[in-house]
Amino acid sequence: MKSLFALVALAVVASASPIDGEQVPFALESFPGFSLDLSAQRLVEMQGQPPVWMSELEKIQAKQRGIKFFDITDTRDLGTVPRLQAKASFPSPNATEKVKPILKTLSTKGPEENLREFTSFRTRHYRSDTGRQSQVWLKKRISEITSEWGSKSLQNKIKISEFSHSWGQNSVIARINGSSTTDDGVIIIGAHQDSTNMWPFLPAPGADDDGSGSVTILESYRALLAADFHPVRSIEFHWYSAEEGGLLGSQAVAQAYEGHVNVIAMSQFDMTAWVKRGTREEVGLIMDFVDLPLTEFNKQLIDLYLDIPWVETKCGYACSDHASWRKAGYPSSFTIESTFENSNKNIHSANDRIDVSDEFSFLHMLEFSKLAVAFAVELGSVSN
Incomplete structure (x- = not known):
């Protein structure tokens, strides 16, 4: 019975x-x-x-x-460990001569090819077989890009690893070790790799949520390697598992770093592709539950390096993985494709696809790749 x-x-x-x-x-x-x-x-x-x-x-x-x-089943102590160091300040951007040449090498070709493959899995749900398979593919693709675009000297500074989770789909971390012997600061650029349907057993291609963010930061990673950028501070690219299950993956990573790793700043890229018909193309800057000085720094980066403006918006409590880092006491920020009200309404369904509408834009994603590059270079080029 x-x-x-x-x-x-x-x-x-x-x-x-x-x-x-x-x-x-x-x-x-x-x-x-x-x-x-x-x-x-x-x-x-x-x-x-x-x-x-x-x-x-x-x-x-x-x-x-x-x-x-x-x-918080497995992360009940997150936010209880004292910070390793005091919060860093964020001066005005001043690495223009390093950033702008890299921006010119960014392309929509790689993100489109990668996203077509990433959305070919029936679902990337964190407790599904195909979710695990998509994560294996993602790690393999990161390794291929590292081998293809990174110089030997830069590859020697890079470590690609899986952060293991009990549910099977692991988070993936690509770390470029910094050259400084006195500054142990780490810059984190993140996105979540999993997808879900409202009823999780149904198809969930997750093209925008958050396939777009995942390949956006992957293109930024490729461009940094192609430019042979050797950071002073260490830079990490994170692709989190199980965001859709309640920020499980990012909480686990943040808890492991808490009190041990000096995270200077964390920037989350969750949904970067949608431009609602009839609206202005812009970068949505989340203003609630974020570090406001870091968010102001992102505004300056957008003004200086992007071809579109920013707009302030809100998304609520625990709305993406930046919230895990904020909970751990680290400065974190979150940029999204538009105001929250104008964002893609096809998410969490089988219609979250590349080809569902001309409102899905790889050129829009390219602006966010610019932002991730600028974030990495500006904060990774300085010490203390």
Whole structure:
């Protein structure tokens, strides 16, 4: 006999309509390729409330209602360790002669090729077989770009690693070690590699959320290597797992760094492709739950290096992986494709595809690759 939970879950699934042409399954046992126990209990933290235990199914339902949260089951101590050093200041950009030549080498060719491959997986859900396969492909692609574009001397400073997670899809980190012997600061540029549908067992190509951010920062990484940029401070590119599950991957990484790694600044790139028809092309700067001095620094970078303006916007509590670093006490910022109101409404569905609309723009993504390059060079070229 099925448990009461199973009967409830069956009722939830059975009441749903077919989505995007695929029939919703009507039994909990009919989800091959996933290791997601809908009855598993998770500790969830929402804004202004004490943490509560809820099932994985209840997490899915909360996400469907637009509720943002941290899943803190494995990271309950995040934010409790004292900072390694005092927060850094962010002076006005002054590395123009280093940044501008690199910007000229950025292209839409690589991001488009990479994103077509990245969205070919049925879903990149962090508890799916194809989610694990997409992560393996991503790490392999990062390694290929490193071998193809990095000089031997620069490759000797680079380490590409997986940050292991219990759910199978690991976060990926590419680190370019800095040359300074006195400054242990680290600059982080991040995106999340996973995708999800509102009902997670359905297809989720995740072209914009956050395939766009993932390949945007990958193109920035390629350009830095092609320019043979040897940073003074270490620079890390992060591709997080399980953002859609409650910022699980980035919380785990931030907790591992907390109190041990001197993170100077973290910049998150989540959704960089969408330009809503009839609106001005612009960079959305998230202004809530971020480090405001670092966000002001990003404004200066946009004014100096990009061809489009910035606009202030908000996205709410725990809305992307920058929130994990802020929780750990590190300066973090978040840029998005537009104001939150004008962002892509096809996310978390099978329609989050490259070809769904001419509003999906690789040229728009290119502006964000410029921003990531400028962020890395300006903050990675200085010491103390």
